[in-house]
Amino acid sequence: MPPLIKHFFPRNESFGFEALRAAGYSNSGGADVAEVIAICSRIPSGDEDAWLREWKAAGDRAATNAKMSLAKANTPAARDAFLRASNYYRTAEFYRRVDPFNDELSKSLDKLGRTSFCAATDLMPYVTKSVSIPYEGTTLPGILMRPDRSDQPGPIFILNGGYDSTKEEVAYSVGASALELGASVLAFDGPGQGQALREQRLFFRHDWENVITPVIDYALAQPFVNKDKIVLLGLSMGGYLVARAAAFEHRAAAIVLNDGIYDFGSAFRNKTPAIGRYLIKNGWDRTVNFVIHRMEQLDTGFKWGVSNGKWVFGLNSKVDVLRSVEKYTLKGVMENIKTPTLVLDALDDHFLKGQPRELFDRLTCEKEFVQLTREEGASAHCSVGANARLNQVVGDWLMDLLSRP
Incomplete structure (x- = not known):
């Protein structure tokens, strides 16, 4: 078991990783590290019922505290408490996979996570709204965040989650850093993800270019988006999805794959x-x-x-x-990727070890490979738990690339 994952649950790799994932959002206000330690101390290893109970209790506590601070006009504290609630509710629901469409508790926790995130964004200085992105006769749900109300064209980061992430999770794990850099953020739930899955029963598809193209169309229709500064950022399975899309969709200025994936089926x-x-x-x-x-x-x-x-x-x-x-592979298409690409690799990735290097070696476009280290606490899948260092590496690469004439 990778050393970082052992910290919270030495005998359960999955519990250990998900706890580290939740704790990692502390740098954007979405967790308190000591609180995560306290939560995990009350959960027996592998006990999914206790997992749900303790994380839900933490979400309820954070939401209650947020409302108390809001009543006292303590806006920053209320904002962060709502973010913690959103993160903790998402974590509580994680293992409810028997029948999520008909599981009322699963649906309730998901709704609590989304409404808590919305409550937090209402207290931020950014311009935030829920959007509907036209897609094959229906729409995809998204969150659009802007640094201000100016229509001066600037960069936009399109955030593409993975196998289990939601638009709310990626919006605060990656979006906060992008907004501070002066970029707008568009996080969305595609088929198989979050709200699009739960409420519309849209399921994953391997030909993700059919998802990304309408998302870019939507972004380009916004007056504040510079068409030459569109960034696609894929997280976890999103590292495959964004790369697949980029083999057919060439309007982005840069793509970031965290982590890179050549063959998701592996x-x-x-x-x-x-x-x-x-x-x-x-x-x-x-x-x-x-x-x-x-x-x-x-x-x-x-x-x-x-x-x-x-x-x-x-x-x-x-x-x-x-x-x-088995359909989720870049074999036969990745040679068509022309966009400058940053491939991130986590040394101790327990899901897809070796995939970033395989993808990178096959790329023929402008590319850079970065393997974050154990010494930085960044060696777990997607470098969870080391978000500040991760965002620094991504931000440095993008600012350099986007500043080119």
């Missing part, structure tokens, strides 16, 4: 023994589903990954998740 294939891959290929679904069930009893992260896959891909069988992810 995250599941690495957990599946050779005999399992043979059985999947030859249609032994009942046998494979039985094996998956036994593996889930031993590995919290594997159980969550497959259960989440059933939901986000819109599938009825767990073995079909292992089949579906």
Whole structure:
């Protein structure tokens, strides 16, 4: 188990990573580190019911404290408490994957997380609004944040989350840094993500250019967007999605892949023994589903990954998740990426180790590779827990690139 992930839950990799992920938002007001330590101290390793109970209690406490501060006109404290509530509610809901569409508690926690985030943005100095992005006869939900009300054209960061993130999470984990740099931010939930999944039942698709192109169309229709300074930033699985889109959509000035992914299916294939891959290929679904069930009893992260896959891909069988992810590869298309690209790598990534380097080595465009280190506390997947250092590296690269004549 990667050393950073051991800190909160030494015997449960998934719990350890998700706790570090939640704690990492402390640099943008979304957590208090000591509070996260206290929350985790009350959760037995692997106990998903206790996980939900303690994180929800923390969200409720933060929301109550936010309202108390708001009543006393203590706006900064209320803002940060609402951000903590949003983060903690999202974390509480994380393992509710039996039937999220019909799970009232799952839906309630998701709504609490979104409304808490909205309450926080109401107390920020930025111009924030919920937007609907036209997409294939419907719309995608988004959050548009601007440094001010000026229509002077400037850069915009389009934030693309991953396998389980939401637009609210990426808006405060990445958006705060972008806004301070003077850029606007557009965070959105695409098919398979957040509100688009829960409320519209839009499921993931591997041909993500069909998602990013209308999002860029929407951004370009805004008077305050400089068409030459559009940045696409993909987080986690978003590292595949943005790269796939960039092979067909060339209007961005820069793309940032955190972490870079050439073959998303490898995250599941690495957990599946050779005999399992043979059985999947030859249609032994009942046998494979039985094996998956036994593996889930031993590995919290594997159980969550497959259960989440059933939901986000819109599938009825767990073995079909292992089949579906095989489409999420850049083989045969990545040579078409022309946009300057920053590929980030986390040394101890327990999901997709080695994928950033494989992607980087295959890129033929202008590119840069940065591997953040254990000494910086930045070696976990997507460098969670080291957001300040991560944002510094991304910001330095983008400011240099976007300042070119």
